Amino acid sequence: MKIEQVADTVYVVTGTNVNWSLVTDGSGVTLVDAGYPRDIAAVLDSIHQIGHHTNDLAAILLTHAHLDHMGGIPGLVERTGVPVYTGEHEAAHARREFIEQITPAEMVGQLRTPGGPLWISQTLRVIRGHIRMNVPTATAYDDATLAALPGGFRAVPAHGHTTGHTAYLMPAEGILFSGDAVVTAHPLLPGTGLQTLPTVFNHDEPRTRSTATTLLDSAPKLIIPGHGLPYPVPAGTVPKLV
Numbered sequence: 227m228k229i230e231q232v233a234d235t236v237y238v239v240t241g242t243n244v245n246w247s248l249v250t251d252g253s254g255v256t257l258v259d260a261g262y263p264r265d266i267a268a269v270l271d272s273i274h275q276i277g278h279h280t281n282d283l284a285a286i287l288l289t290h291a292h293l294d295h296m297g298g299i300p301g302l303v304e305r306t307g308v309p310v311y312t313g314e315h316e317a318a319h320a321r322r323e324f325i326e327q328i329t330p331a332e333m334v335g336q337l338r339t340p341g342g343p344l345w346i347s348q349t350l351r352v353i354r355g356h357i358r359m360n361v362p363t364a365t366a367y368d369d370a371t372l373a374a375l376p377g378g379f380r381a382v383p384a385h386g387h388t389t390g391h392t393a394y395l396m397p398a399e400g401i402l403f404s405g406d407a408v409v410t411a412h413p414l415l416p417g418t419g420l421q422t423l424p425t426v427f428n429h430d431e432p433r434t435r436s437t438a439t440t441l442l443d444s445a446p447k448l449i450i451p452g453h454g455l456p457y458p459v460p461a462g463t464v465p466k467l468v
């Protein structure tokens with residue numbers, strides 16, 4: 227696990243090939259995404275390392291209901307009863323009323339790609355025993371609730387990677403938590419830079435690409451992706467996909 231402070235109140239934590247973020251207002255903490263199921267100890271440790279207690283969690287904002295982003299949530303809900311918010315459609319996905327995720331056969335297919343074998347072994351290690359996990363308490367956010375959380379968030383619907391994927395913006399700072407709508411690196415991508423994930427991960431590829439462009443056109447100042455390093459946008463420029 228690696229913790230990077232990227233703004234006065236914002237910490238980006240890298241777990242097993244995936245990021246989650248902690249945003250604090252001094253008393254409470256908003257967690258954006260929560261790593262793989264077996265990242266839970268690291269999620270708890272990261273909260274402690276920025277000087278907070280698990281009970282300081284005000285809410286978890288979920289970008290989308292894939293195992294690498296919602297895995298730590300059940301353990302946190304069990305400990306604290308923290309509310310879990312995402313878009314209405316994605317909340318149903320998190321409750322596993324349907325599933326839009328890479329299949330086991332598609333995962334095996336990645337053995338033929340350059341980074342595939344290592345990625346598969348690392349992934350199996352952190353999902354083992356939790357493949358059918360879900361978040362029964364996931365509920366739809368509303369604008370007022372998001373704005374009142376530590377960080378003061380606004381939801382930015384970012385559909386495509388999953389049908390109900392949401393990015394979250396801190397409007398005052400121009401910080402965009404892009405989840406998997408825009409990433410900067412991934413073990414199965416050949417290079418770094420602003421890009422979308424490989425097609426196998428995206429539920430709707432054309433929509434994934436158009437959403438990524440729309441997000442970048444909104445001219446955020448700092449992009450915090452679900453995978454890869456944070457991307458500070460040079461002042462006065464509009465970021466572009468590689």
Ligand SMILES: [Zn+2]
Binds near residue numbers: 244292406452
């Ligand atoms: Zn992901």
